[in-house]
Amino acid sequence: MDDWVAELQAGKPESAWDRFLDRYRRLIFSAIRHYAQDYDDVMDVFAQVCEALRADDLRRLRCYVDQTDHRARFSTWLVTVVRHLTIDWFRHRDGRRRISTVAERLPPLQRRIFEHVFLDRRSHAEAYELIRTGETRDLSFKEYQAELRATYRAVTNGRRGGVLRELGAPPPPDVESDSPHYADRREAREFIARALGALSDEDRVAVELHVVEELPAADVARLLGLPNAKAVYNRVYRALELLRGQFERAGLSREDL
Numbered sequence: 001m002d003d004w005v006a007e008l009q010a011g012k013p014e015s016a017w018d019r020f021l022d023r024y025r026r027l028i029f030s031a032i033r034h035y036a037q038d039y040d041d042v043m044d045v046f047a048q049v050c051e052a053l054r055a056d057d058l059r060r061l062r063c064y065v066d067q068t069d070h071r072a073r074f075s076t077w078l079v080t081v082v083r084h085l086t087i088d089w090f091r092h093r094d095g096r097r098r099i100s101t102v103a104e105r106l107p108p109l110q111r112r113i114f115e116h117v118f119l120d121r122r123s124h125a126e127a128y129e130l131i132r133t134g135e136t137r138d139l140s141f142k143e144y145q146a147e148l149r150a151t152y153r154a155v156t157n158g159r160r161g162g163v164l165r166e167l168g169a170p171p172p173p174d175v176e177s178d179s180p181h182y183a184d185r186r187e188a189r190e191f192i193a194r195a196l197g198a199l200s201d202e203d204r205v206a207v208e209l210h211v212v213e214e215l216p217a218a219d220v221a222r223l224l225g226l227p228n229a230k231a232v233y234n235r236v237y238r239a240l241e242l243l244r245g246q247f248e249r250a251g252l253s254r255e256d257l
Contacts, residue, residue, distance in 0.1 A: 031082040
């Protein structure tokens with residue numbers, strides 16, 4: 001039993017929180033940085049996450065601990081909770097103001113698509129009907145699909161794009177499978193960010209902690225609740241093989257990274 005769990009079950013929420021945060025601070029930051037790039041954003045989201053997890057004598061953590069049958073490891077559950085809290089932070093505190101600056105750079109038709117799909121959260125089909133009944137009556141569905149794909153590519157690049165993907169409806173089927181030619185390093189990095197985002201939460205965090213942040217495998221195993229360092233090596237190796245295949249299909253070489 002983890003020491004923070006023992007303290008929580010002993011009715012010592014303050015001590016439990018200190019021990020919990022000492023153990024999972026890096027994991028929480030890693031989960032937040034998948035969506036937030038700006039330092040101030042990261043720290044604000046971290047404060048919001050801590051406030052939410054600490055509320056009502058650690059109610060969220062207590063609910064997980066009290067479950068008799070856990071469907072996911074605690075680390076996986078925690079990353080999922082942090083992800084939802086991060087998205088909520090962007091949506092409620094920063095969303096519409098900052099996201100509107102993204103829309104300003106789009107052509108008029110794509111801006112309308114963006115407003116319907118990402119801001120008003122309408123389905124792709126509903127957005128098409130609304131646009132056709134408005135100022136673009138002669139827009140064919142094929143033309144609309146092309147503009148829809150272009151809109152997704154324009155607004156879901158980079159780390160803030162992760163938030164926008166969460167706000168929007170599922171992308172058109174061929175948006176994620178397209179492999180465009182990347183002309184510069186910026187586009188290559190954006191592709192890598194999307195590829196990492198396609199991994200499971202636990203695989204992505206393992207790669208980020210062990211490969212990007214160079215945390216020892218034994219420490220990553222402790223954070224993720226894996227049995228040992230070898231389990232981390234196996235998980236990271238499989239994830240990197242998957243990423244390597246995606247890079248090759250996209251025509252990316254080591255020099256592009």
